Amino acid sequence: MDVEEGRAEVLTKLNPQFESIRLQGAEERTWRNRFGKETNGFLVLPPGYRKERRLPLLVIQYQFSNKFTTQAQWMTSYPVQHFAEAGFAVLLLNYPRELGWKPGDFAAAALSQAYNPLASMEAAAKGLVDEGIADPDRTGVLGWSFGAFLAEMAITQSNLFRAASAGEGGLNNAGQYWVTGSAAMQRYLDAFFGGPPFGEAYANYRRVAPALNADKVKAPLLREYGSDVGVQSLEFYMALRRLGKPVEQVIYPGAPHVFSLPSHRKASMERNLDWFRFWLQGYEDQAPQKREQYERWRAMRAQ
Numbered sequence: 001m002d003v004e005e006g007r008a009e010v011l012t013k014l015n016p017q018f019e020s021i022r023l024q025g026a027e028e029r030t031w032r033n034r035f036g037k038e039t040n041g042f043l044v045l046p047p048g049y050r051k052e053r054r055l056p057l058l059v060i061q062y063q064f065s066n067k068f069t070t071q072a073q074w075m076t077s078y079p080v081q082h083f084a085e086a087g088f089a090v091l092l093l094n095y096p097r098e099l100g101w102k103p104g105d106f107a108a109a110a111l112s113q114a115y116n117p118l119a120s121m122e123a124a125a126k127g128l129v130d131e132g133i134a135d136p137d138r139t140g141v142l143g144w145s146f147g148a149f150l151a152e153m154a155i156t157q158s159n160l161f162r163a164a165s166a167g168e169g170g171l172n173n174a175g176q177y178w179v180t181g182s183a184a185m186q187r188y189l190d191a192f193f194g195g196p197p198f199g200e201a202y203a204n205y206r207r208v209a210p211a212l213n214a215d216k217v218k219a220p221l222l223r224e225y226g227s228d229v230g231v232q233s234l235e236f237y238m239a240l241r242r243l244g245k246p247v248e249q250v251i252y253p254g255a256p257h258v259f260s261l262p263s264h265r266k267a268s269m270e271r272n273l274d275w276f277r278f279w280l281q282g283y284e285d286q287a288p289q290k291r292e293q294y295e296r297w298r299a300m301r302a303q
Contacts, residue, residue: 022047024084026066026092031127033096033119035111041093041124042066044084045133055089056138056280057128059121059161062147064092075144076259077167077224077268086277089133095150096120103191106204113192114172114208117150118157125160137162138280140219142272144168145257148223149210152236155221156213163279165272167224168257173211174202175235214239220246220300222275224268226255246300248275 026042033039042064046055060072060080072078072092083090095117101108121141128134140163143151148169155164170176174197177189186196193208195201206212217240225233230251240247250271252264259265274293277283279301284294 022085023070023081028066029091029124029127031120031123033116033123035116035119037096037099037116037120039094039096039120039124041091043128044080044090044092046084046087046089049089051132054129054135055087055133056140056276057089057091057125057134058083058140058142058276059091059093059125060147061093061095061117061121061141061143061150062145063094071269072142072144074258075147075167076265077144077272078142078165079269079273082269082273083276086273086283087281088276089128091124091128093121093124095147104194106192106194106201109192110204110208114150114153114157118154121150121154122158122160140164140276140280142166146171152210152221153208155219156210156216159218161219163221163276164219165222165224165275167268168226168229170229170233170236173209173232173235174205175211176232179232179235211236211239214243214245217243217245220279220297221248222272223247223249224271225249225251226257226259227251227253229257244303246303248296248300 024044024047026044028040029043030038030040060078064073067073070081072080080090099112099116101112125134125139129136139161141151141154141161142165144167148166149171151164151166152169155161176185177197190196193201193204197205214236223233223237237247237249252259255261255264259268274285278297
């Protein structure tokens with residue numbers, strides 16, 4: 001009996017209703033990207049998976065360990081076990097180690113925090129496609145906090161992903177310079193981009209900032225925020241809306257940076273599950289209360 005089976009048995013003894021829950025273990029994988037940098041991740045496959053068919057793949061960004069969990073570890077909005085139960089391959093991908101950069105050196109900063117992580121996403125997805133596990137035409141990306149930047153940067157810099165979800169992010173957009181009113185944020189942006197979002201440094205923003213590359217987005221994007229960070233997130237959202245891109249933004253009033261209120265967590269998990277099942281599996285939950293949700297999404301798909 002492996003560790004996951006043992007824990008599932010303990011849960012069942014505590015409460016017989018848990019007997020119907022099938023918890024999948026995670027297999028650690030490693031990849032080397034085109035820059036020669038290595039990273040790892042934890043792959044969760046559907047119950048009883050056999051390689052006769054390719055699966056839609058969800059790549060969840062940021063930092064993980066192979067720790068017992070029913071969600072994406074500390075991310076309370078991404079129900080990994082439910083995704084697997086619904087037929088997805090789920091990869092909890094660690095972004096590669098920071099390469100190091102000095103304030104004002106935009107080329108090094110962008111390589112470390114944007115292009116190197118994107119290269120790892122591409123290497124991991126390609127590896128799973130080459131293994132016959134993942135369907136290259138049904139790949140999604142998700143991320144929270146800094147992972148939200150990675151997800152949104154990825155859909156502006158690559159055509160790899162066909163659907164996306166991002167929460168509590170908004171990093172590395174020009175509007176942060178004045179919307180947050182934070183001197184610390186301005187110092188960070190000056191260090192990363194080599195200056196403010198005007199003058200000579202604007203060209204650097206133009207290369208990496210998701211909001212300034214919204215015209216390149218092809219993947220439908222779900223965005224979730226609490227009230228505070230939601231304000232700084234509006235720049236990318238409005239750019240996508242203005243360009244007629246498929247995007248949905250949901251604000252959870254009073255929610256902290258990581259959703260902790262059970263009602264927020266349930267709503268967010270269910271919304272993410274519905275979102276990726278709709279865009280990558282063509283599935284719609286027939287619950288009457290979700291009719292309006294699917295009407296919106298079908299309208300997005302028809303654009």
